[in-house]
Amino acid sequence: MAVTAEHTTWCFIDGDYVEEADSHFPNVSPVDGRPVSRVAAAGRSLVDRAVGAARRAFDGPWGAMGVPERAELLRRIARRIEERADDLARAEVADTGKPWAQAREFEVGRAAANFAAFADVIASAGLDSYLTDLPDGGQALNYAVRKPLGVVAVIVPWNLPLLLLTWKVAPALACGNTVVVKPSEETPSSAALLAEILAEAGVPDGVYNVVHGFGPGSAGELLTTHPGVDGITFTGESGTGAAIMRAAAARVRPVSFELGGKNAAVVFDDAELARTVDGLARSVFTNTGQVCLCTERVYVQRGVFDEVVAGLADAAKRLRPGRPEDPLTTTGPLISLAHREKVLSYLDQAKADGAEVVTGGDVPALGGALDAGAWLEPTLWTGLDHGSRVLREEVFGPVAALVPFDTEEEAVALANDTDYGLAAAVWTTDLERGHRVAHRMRAGMSWVNTWYLRDLRSPFGGAGLSGIGREGGAHSLAFYSEPTNVCVRL
Numbered sequence: 044m045a046v047t048a049e050h051t052t053w054c055f056i057d058g059d060y061v062e063e064a065d066s067h068f069p070n071v072s073p074v075d076g077r078p079v080s081r082v083a084a085a086g087r088s089l090v091d092r093a094v095g096a097a098r099r100a101f102d103g104p105w106g107a108m109g110v111p112e113r114a115e116l117l118r119r120i121a122r123r124i125e126e127r128a129d130d131l132a133r134a135e136v137a138d139t140g141k142p143w144a145q146a147r148e149f150e151v152g153r154a155a156a157n158f159a160a161f162a163d164v165i166a167s168a169g170l171d172s173y174l175t176d177l178p179d180g181g182q183a184l185n186y187a188v189r190k191p192l193g194v195v196a197v198i199v200p201w202n203l204p205l206l207l208l209t210w211k212v213a214p215a216l217a218c219g220n221t222v223v224v225k226p227s228e229e230t231p232s233s234a235a236l237l238a239e240i241l242a243e244a245g246v247p248d249g250v251y252n253v254v255h256g257f258g259p260g261s262a263g264e265l266l267t268t269h270p271g272v273d274g275i276t277f278t279g280e281s282g283t284g285a286a287i288m289r290a291a292a293a294r295v296r297p298v299s300f301e302l303g304g305k306n307a308a309v310v311f312d313d314a315e316l317a318r319t320v321d322g323l324a325r326s327v328f329t330n331t332g333q334v335c336l337c338t339e340r341v342y343v344q345r346g347v348f349d350e351v352v353a354g355l356a357d358a359a360k361r362l363r364p365g366r367p368e369d370p371l372t373t374t375g376p377l378i379s380l381a382h383r384e385k386v387l388s389y390l391d392q393a394k395a396d397g398a399e400v401v402t403g404g405d406v407p408a409l410g411g412a413l414d415a416g417a418w419l420e421p422t423l424w425t426g427l428d429h430g431s432r433v434l435r436e437e438v439f440g441p442v443a444a445l446v447p448f449d450t451e452e453e454a455v456a457l458a459n460d461t462d463y464g465l466a467a468a469v470w471t472t473d474l475e476r477g478h479r480v481a482h483r484m485r486a487g488m489s490w491v492n493t494w495y496l497r498d499l500r501s502p503f504g505g506a507g508l509s510g511i512g513r514e515g516g517a518h519s520l521a522f523y524s525e526p527t528n529v530c531v532r533l
């Protein structure tokens with residue numbers, strides 16, 4: 044499957060790309076606005092076909108496949124992803140404009156790791172068993188067996204398309220489900236290409252299906268309201284999560300939600316500053332700030348405030364925008380001009396709320412074709428009041444506000460003063476304080492002296508507006524399968 048302007052990105056159903064569509068929509072590069080492909084959108088009949096194919100596959104030999112066989116298949120998929128890494132990276136770069144190395148090493152590497160990790164998790168997963176003493180002196184044996192949910196709808200966003208998709212597809216398949224995937228309308232290419240790669244690895248027809256389209260009134264909503272779907276796993280905005288929850292409620296289907304964030308970093312004056320500034324720069328600007336875990340609020344103890352502001356501003360200025368294939372490029376564009384409009388509205392809001400712009404704040408003039416892309420300068424603010432919308436709402440761009448604090452108590456209160464609760468980072472050389480403050484963060488994940496360091500067995504998810512449920516290791520198995528108890532009177 045090539046990713047070219049002349050190419051149509053088709054839906055993938057029952058083992059084949061389906062050369063039919065309800066309508067088509069353009070996929071353009073955010074680097075320079077050039078067409079990447081046209082995308083075939085699924086209407087009701089294609090979504091029906093995809094769900095039907097997934098159901099038949101589930102009821103067929105796939106549903107009866109043993110754990111060792113499925114684990115081996117997942118390992119084959121991981122290897123095949125590595126073999127086709129350049130093709131996947133090309134698809135990801137075409138859709139997102141992110142630097143080549145980031146797509147190749149980070150996203151594709153993690154995609155392979157997701158399958159390898161869940162092969163291990165499923166192969167070693169245990170289940171409850173209890174020998175129960177009965178009043179009459181007899182005994183009963185209770186033991187649980189793991190059953191897949193059935194057909195799982197996987198709906199994912201555009202920021203780390205392949206990483207987030209495989210983070211859900213791998214455990215879903217590990218547990219024996221079949222899936223219908225709806226990638227973001229902005230980034231359809233890697234999900235479509237993955238279909239070919241899974242087939243090459245030996246995934247049976249109908250186990251992995253892809254439908255393209257938008258959310259409301261389109262493939263996304265058609266899927267979440269479909270009576271043939273047994274569970275919904277979703278990553279995206281909190282507002283979309285609420286809409287999907289309403290759709291799932293009608294048939295009381297399980298949902299797993301990984302939603303937005305407004306993540307805080309807390310820097311104490313005993314932090315090792317060079318390492319801290321490096322870590323902060325990564326946590327604010329990685330993927331042009333378009334990672335759900337990115338830091339948008341930086342609370343800094345007053346004694347080191349100016350130094351941290353200056354260090355982070357230097358790091359922002361060192362970022363180098365450019366074409367993804369240029370090895371000197373270290374930062375990409377935002378995903379689209381529409382998303383840039385949204386981010387720019389927060390830049391205006393920050394000014395209106397009296398922020399001082401430390402660095403950035405504008406659309407850069409990069410020259411030539413790049414000026415048609417969705418570029419934005421990395422931007423840092425100081426002087427914002429905590430009530431400002433800029434400090435309360437997720438911006439999802441290369442931006443952060445820095446706010447001084449005096450005491451630990453104050454830092455914890457400020458960091459937790461949010462409706463979100465996804466991630467936090469604490470920077471200090473006082474280990475006791477590191478643990479203490481991390482424990483007090485109202486967030487699904489807290490890092491101490493690092494950021495986005497992951498062990499795929501650990502729980503991942505958010506509190507508040509940031510989500511429902513946890514995925515990762517055995518936590519993923521808890522969502523993608525249902526333990527069913529068998530009780531035997533001995």
Ligand code: NAD
Pocket residue numbers: 198199200201202203207225226227228256257258259260262263264267278279280281283284286287300301302303304334335437439465505509510
């Ligand atoms: P989005 O919610 O707009 O879209 C995500 C997906 O949902 C897309 O495929 C979209 O087409 C689909 N969709 C939209 N409306 C729908 C509806 N009513 N019914 C069914 N499907 C629908 O999110 P986005 O803009 O693509 O992604 C950015 C967001 O994702 C940010 O808020 C970010 O924080 C969040 N995110 C969270 C995590 C996490 O793990 N917590 C990870 C990455 C991104």
